[in-house]
Amino acid sequence: MIGVLCMCSKHLGQHFLINPYVAKREIEYAMIEPDDIVLEVGPGKGFLTRLLAEKAKQVYAIELDEHLITYLDKVLPDNVRVIHADAVTFDFSKIEQFTKVVSNLPFQISSPFTFKLLDLTFKRAVLIYQKEFALRMIASPGSIHYSRLSVGVYYRSRCKIREVIPKSCFHPRPLVDSAMVELIPHKTPPFIVKDEQFFFDVTRLLFNHRRKKIRTILSNYYTVDVSDIIYGDSRVEMLSAEQIGEVSDIVLERLQRS
Numbered sequence: 150m151i152g153v154l155c156m157c158s159k160h161l162g163q164h165f166l167i168n169p170y171v172a173k174r175e176i177e178y179a180m181i182e183p184d185d186i187v188l189e190v191g192p193g194k195g196f197l198t199r200l201l202a203e204k205a206k207q208v209y210a211i212e213l214d215e216h217l218i219t220y221l222d223k224v225l226p227d228n229v230r231v232i233h234a235d236a237v238t239f240d241f242s243k244i245e246q247f248t249k250v251v252s253n254l255p256f257q258i259s260s261p262f263t264f265k266l267l268d269l270t271f272k273r274a275v276l277i278y279q280k281e282f283a284l285r286m287i288a289s290p291g292s293i294h295y296s297r298l299s300v301g302v303y304y305r306s307r308c309k310i311r312e313v314i315p316k317s318c319f320h321p322r323p324l325v326d327s328a329m330v331e332l333i334p335h336k337t338p339p340f341i342v343k344d345e346q347f348f349f350d351v352t353r354l355l356f357n358h359r360r361k362k363i364r365t366i367l368s369n370y371y372t373v374d375v376s377d378i379i380y381g382d383s384r385v386e387m388l389s390a391e392q393i394g395e396v397s398d399i400v401l402e403r404l405q406r407s
């Protein structure tokens with residue numbers, strides 16, 4: 150078992166947290182209560198999982214690496230259920246409704262897992278990401294980090310970087326620093342759009358062509374007239390989420406009328 154535990158797969162983003170103070174603060178930011186049901190993605194060797202289990206009612210730990218599953222099952226307490234699965238494709242309706250999400254995420258699933266998480270219900274998430282990714286999550290229009298992710302995160306949640314975590318806190322050491330991010334889902338979105346899915350589709354389309362003008366992108370893609378579209382001469386990187394919402398509502402209205 151020691152042999153298994155010493156192996157680290159780069160492909161699975163296995164940079165294990167080795168700093169107990171960082172782990173302790175991550176759990177503090179998550180404000181775990183005795184009745185909380187916690188989801189942890191990628192428990193690894195169970196460093197964070199043990200601390201979570203001490204505070205929460207139940208922990209669901211989703212781990213992709215089958216070599217770690219038997220070990221985790223042996224060493225973790227009874228209120229942890231280890232599930233061998235890919236967190237990106239896992240059907241979360243198969244487990245109890247969780248209230249908190251705490252994870253040192255494998256970097257290669259940061260984007261798909263975060264978009265998936267934004268569609269789920271929970272009270273608070275505290276997640277460790279690569280710093281660059283965290284900057285994209287909180288970026289504003291005009292910033293080089295502003296992206297489809299920034300818009301989705303802003304629409305769904307209050308997001309803040311709690312702290313930057315140096316590479317030295319992990320083993321093996323990653324190439325870049327990380328950041329601990331807190332996400333608290335909005336009860337209601339910060340603005341209203343006519344159709345959320347359409348808004349997300351338009352956001353994706355515009356950021357796929359971030360250097361082109363809004364009017365050009367929309368006219369190449371949709372069959373309705375957008376020659377007079379609001380913010381038509383702008384590029385998406387300068388538009389706030391609210392302004393993208395205005396654009397998507399107008400296009401949708403025209404499509405519905407056509």
Ligand code: SAM
Nearest residue numbers: 161164165166191192193213214235236253255
């Ligand atoms: N939580 C541990 C810690 O903080 O030391 C390990 C974190 S390590 C950055 C990421 C973990 O996620 C690894 O154990 C890796 O095997 C697991 N993992 C990678 N891809 C995964 C996926 N798609 N679904 C679930 N777990 C995954």
